[in-house]
Amino acid sequence: MLRIIATRLAQGLLTLLLASVIIFAATEILPGDVAEAILGQNRTEEALATLREEMGLNRPAIVRYFDWLGGMVQGDLGTSLATKRPVADMIESRMWNTLRLALLAAAISVPLSLALGLWSAMRAGGRVDKTLAMTTLALIAVPEFFVGLILMKIFAVELRWLSATANTRPYYDFWENFRALALPVATLSFAVVAHMMRMTRSSVINIFTSPYMEMAALKGLPKRRLVLRHALPNALSPILTVIALNLSYMVSGVIIVETVFGVPGLTRLLVDGVSLRDIPLIQACAMIFGSVYILLNLLADILSIMANPRLRYPK
């Protein structure tokens, strides 16, 4: 088993590397280059040439890639073109906001979806199951900003219970924080819960059709025991995969939510960076998001491997 885990780890690192190549390639293959973007209107041929020399843009792409990668690994994320500040500083101040949002949403959505998914799998075909199925179908089909806007309209505009912008200050007490963050966290959770619940349900139902489940039923065991003691241990592996998949989906959803509710987070930084063609910023943010996603998938894979008794106790 350890060998399989080690292989998986190596594969994960390889994917990470490939991802960095893709990011670098996407941003560096430009019609115009960074020097032009910096000088903007003031560019003359000599100024461009000097700047390029200074910035080392005349070196071959591979050299520049390794330079960038090396810098990344050591913590130097480059300098923003727009603000001239080190990118690392800019990210640090925003990262906590995004992280907090994501962690809160995860803490709520994961247990909720698992419970709902299990419940509707147990009562498959019943009224509760059908209602949940319809609701989640609607939720995943609907664009996230729609959910966010509706929630905003109801709770912030009409009822005025919660805040429409998620700005928090360090001196806020619990309730003020709650008012500010409730809507973005809820919006993010809705979409994720819908996906996760459906996938949990179908993984568990899939297990119900396994032949050993019939045998267990014919031993006279009641439904609850069948689900919890027989189905669940086998469902661990697919469920873990589902969770990882959806947590990484959340990384995508965060972008929209932060925009709708004006959360001063990392994704906002990225979107602004994209509009301004701030290459170093884009590269750094993309790398961070990509790494988180890859690491989450890696974790899920490894946990899946450990949950498989065939691999834990080999012949």
Next chain:
Amino acid sequence: MSDTSDIVVPRKPTFAGLRLTRTAIFAGSVLLFWLVLALFGPWIAPHGEAEIISGQTFAPIGEGGLLGTDKLGRDVLSRLIYGVRTTLLLALVTTVISFAIGVTLGFAAAILKGWFDIVVSRIVEAFMAFPSTLLALVVIGAFGTSITVLVLTVGLVLSTSVFRVSRALGYDIGVMDFVEAARARGEGTWWILTREILPNSTAPLIAEFGLRFTFSILFLSGLSFLGLGVQEPAADWGLMVQENVGGLFLGSSAALIPAACIASLTVSMNLLVDWFQQRQQGETVLEKIDQ
């Protein structure tokens, strides 16, 4: 001989008696409605796409235009109608592109196996390592916001999922005995792909097409919402939502109406795909205990 005169089991084609449910009919009608609107839009819309009809911006429903006006005083209804065409057309083109790339590569990987499969699968995995929005952001950030870039990027992002589905299908069907029999006969790869594997993949691929189409709409509208998709003054639903968010606090629904329209399109499509796939589901052991 008992088996030469056996009773015939009637064949069930994919659309056997259609077996439409109420939800399927409802979903289908919604989609049909939007399709008709897309085709005949310009003749139905009361005003032009970018025509400013009123000095009153963010007019509520009923005043100014039938559904109110937007942030520049343009008729929401007309822009909505023009928006259908943009939305549906873009979604269709991107889905078709994703299928062209994904299906070709996916089946090729399943049939050729070996190095080709390993290399392509790794690359696709690396692409899937990004949340799709992020990838689009990076590419658009680098190449700008033209329609071509948009369509190609979204098509590329969608193709990763299509690749996975096609590859899995190719493998599953490729190991069936009738494919082996064709191979043993001496048939070439092209024959096996088009005459043996493809005809057996139509149902799952149709479902996947529906799902990608929906995702494309959501994705494109999300990008427009972020200001990176279709640009002004075109009437795109996602763009309309983003433009008119400011009106929310003024009591205008100019942002909610296009969002609701997007939702109706995607929900209906999802319901339809769900119905298509659900027809094969049966009971489970748990239900039998209660009988």
Next chain:
Amino acid sequence: MTDILTIKHLRVEGHPPGGAYVPIVKDVSLNVGKGEVLALIGESGSGKSTISLAAMGFARPGCRIAQGEVWLNGRDIMALSPRDRHALRGDEVSYVAQSAAASFNPALRIGRQVIEAPLWHGASDAAALTADAVNLYRKLDLPNPETVGQKFPHQVSGGQLQRLMAAMAMSCGPDLMILDEPTTALDVTTQIEVLKAFKDIIRDQGTAAIYVTHDLAVVAQVADRILVLKNGEMVEAGPTDQILHDPQHDYTKTLMAAVRPAPHLVDHRDTVAARPPVISARTLTAGYGTVTVLSDVSIDVPAASVVGVIGESGCGKSTLARVFAGLTPLRKGEIMLDGKAVAPNLADRPREALKDCQIVFQMADTALNPRHRISDILGRPLEFYQGLKGSARADRVGDLLELVDLPRSFASRYPGELSGGQKQRINLARAMAADPKVILCDEVTSALDTVVAAGVIDLLKSLKDRLGVAYMFISHDLSTVASFADEVVVLYAGRVVEKGPSKAVFSPPFHPYTKLLLSSVPEMQQGWLEGVANTIEAKAASAGSVVIGAKGCPFSNRCALAISGTCETVVPPVRELSGGLQIACHLPADHLPLS
């Protein structure tokens, strides 16, 4: 004798998803006395499995018990509430499934699953139940009875798992046990030890049992009474002895005849040997990845003759067919068609070579593309090999259908509209369409019902006589091969252990494995099981399992006559005996087992 179980006028219906209910079991009544074993026999579609589940008041997903009474221990369980009915399962009545994979949850330890039912029903506490379970393991002759409960299902062999299934069913001390084809998936040589274990434990505990199977010889060993079923209805019922030896109903008679066809043993070695081989293999070695499946195999298939290849799971017989067809690459050795060497890879062979050697697969369902009409399936090889098109092609398709005794109108149908036997005939017709010299039949009857299979074998025989085509007939079923083959090759763990004219192979002297194989085929007389399970060979055979890629003789770890020091390390020499027989064994010719 009081009846444990009485079923009255049972009717069970089933429906495909979205379709209407059709009857699966129509008006069946039966009873089982205390300590009695009732066998339900029939082919697929007879409803035997469904009836056995109904004894627990259970219907599989997609089915429902529409009518009837099921009296268990004096009360009608169909009249109880679902909850009360469910409470009986695993307590008064228990179930043994067809395969171990269908019984054991791969994520839980075996011991826990074995005692789960009585523990749940409150019979006793965990420690006492575990001790009882260990006793059961001992009675079932399982190795390491104290520790086997700690293992996971994947760590235990198939035969052992099957016996553990019996332990699981017995642990709750049921009054009635339902065994649903528990030995069907096992090799013949493994089946013996399992059957004996089942029989002993049932007698030991005085449990009543319903034994579902399609194998009549197995039934002869374990059942007191037999009930014959067809299409959901009872055909005949009576004591075992009477049904086996003096059946009354026509269907029962057909069943008996199909199970044990008369052997047709050939010893005209000269006429057959004189014909040049159509296809042969010389010192063939092949495998997948790092695993070597076949070692040093040499076979000849003379023109217009039948070479039967027999062996059990893991012997490599399917790989052999695939290597001949060019689907699997070989590592060493060569294949010759009509005396000339052919390229090992499919892609390198000329179309002529491909045409002459055709392969027919075991699973008729997956061997035909469900989206092609029969006319396409049969027409394509005609077009591909012979360039026939249009009406010439359509006519020939009709001819082919007639050749396999199917109506010409089938050409417009899809495979989904055909039965299993009909599909296999189409498979054959497709092979015949190429006008081949040799057809490789890879277990073509193994997935079919006995009666249907007998029909296919008759077809094969008549085609051989009419068209002069040769067959390499691969099977694990000895009696079929014995009735059909001119020459027989016995494979074990990828090596040829014995080959020659069929009569010579099936008469002494034998290779030790051949002897084990032949003695493992259940006879239809009662009492056979006890006799054979206690022999030295049987005990030696169950002491080990199949080892592929062994250094010396692969059978050495299960052979009662193994010469220690030689058999495990040195590859056995091939001895030529009289009558054209060849045996690969270290034992000198006069020491080979005789009977």
